[in-house]
Amino acid sequence: MSLNAQTRWHTFQSQEEINQAALNRILAAADAAIAKHGSFLIVLAGGSTPKAVYQLLAKADADWSKWHVYHNDDRCLPVDHVERNSKMARDAWLSHVAIPESQIHDIPAELGNVAGALAYSEILKGVRTFDLVILGLGEDGHTASLFPGQAVDNSADAVPVFNSPKPPADRITISQKRLNDTHEVMFLVTGAGKQEAVDNWRKGVAIPATLIQSPNGVDVYCFGVVLS
Structure with missing residues (x-):
C-alpha cells in the first residue's frame, strides 16, 4: 500500500507538548461538531498517552452534555479489570x-x-459518522485490535478478535470500515519503541495502521520517534 498523501505527520518536543496539542485538537473538534450537528461523537483509544490526555480533559471546560463516547477496542476481561480500556477512561476522565x-x-x-x-x-x-477517532500504534504496527497477519473483518461495525498476539487473546474491535467512517482521525504515537512501525508506515509498508484512511485524511502526532 502506498503512503497516503493525506497522512499528515506532526512532531512534538515533549510529552507535555503532545498531550496539550491532542487536548486542543479534541476540544476544537468537539466545538466544531456541536456547532454543526448538536453533538460530538468521539472514539477513544487505550494506552498511556491517551490516558494522560484524558486526565487533562477531566479538568477541561466543555459542553459535556453533547458528548457521546465510544471505544475503538477493548479486552475481554471483567468490567473492573485494570487492563480494560473502558475502566481506564472512566478513572482518568469520564x-x-x-x-x-x-x-x-x-x-x-x-x-x-x-x-x-x-x-x-x-x-x-444507526449512529452517524464519527467526528473524531483517536488511535494508538503498537510496536508491531497494530492499531485498535487490528493486528498484523490477521484477516480484516468488516462484516459488522464491531467484530470479535481471536488469538490476539498480545494477551488477552480475545478482544473486540470496531471494524476498519466503521473506524474509517469518521470526519477526523488522530493517532497518538510516543516512544522509541514505535520507531520501526513508523518507518514502515512512512515507507508504504502495509501495516494495520495504514488501513485507517478517513475521507479527510489522518493526523499522526508523534513524540520520541524520528521522522526520516
Missing part, C-alpha cells in the same frame, strides 16, 4: 465530568468477544 451515562458507550467485552461484538454492533447501528 467519571469526573458531566457526560450523561447514557452517552458513554463501553464495549461489553465482559460478555466474550462474539456476544460482546454483536452487542456493540447493535449500539453502533
Whole structure:
C-alpha cells in the first residue's frame, strides 16, 4: 500500500507538548461538531498517552452534555479489570465530568468477544459518522485490535478478535470500515519503541495502521520517534 498523501505527520518536543496539542485538537473538534450537528461523537483509544490526555480533559471546560463516547477496542476481561480500556477512561476522565451515562458507550467485552461484538454492533447501528477517532500504534504496527497477519473483518461495525498476539487473546474491535467512517482521525504515537512501525508506515509498508484512511485524511502526532 502506498503512503497516503493525506497522512499528515506532526512532531512534538515533549510529552507535555503532545498531550496539550491532542487536548486542543479534541476540544476544537468537539466545538466544531456541536456547532454543526448538536453533538460530538468521539472514539477513544487505550494506552498511556491517551490516558494522560484524558486526565487533562477531566479538568477541561466543555459542553459535556453533547458528548457521546465510544471505544475503538477493548479486552475481554471483567468490567473492573485494570487492563480494560473502558475502566481506564472512566478513572482518568469520564467519571469526573458531566457526560450523561447514557452517552458513554463501553464495549461489553465482559460478555466474550462474539456476544460482546454483536452487542456493540447493535449500539453502533444507526449512529452517524464519527467526528473524531483517536488511535494508538503498537510496536508491531497494530492499531485498535487490528493486528498484523490477521484477516480484516468488516462484516459488522464491531467484530470479535481471536488469538490476539498480545494477551488477552480475545478482544473486540470496531471494524476498519466503521473506524474509517469518521470526519477526523488522530493517532497518538510516543516512544522509541514505535520507531520501526513508523518507518514502515512512512515507507508504504502495509501495516494495520495504514488501513485507517478517513475521507479527510489522518493526523499522526508523534513524540520520541524520528521522522526520516
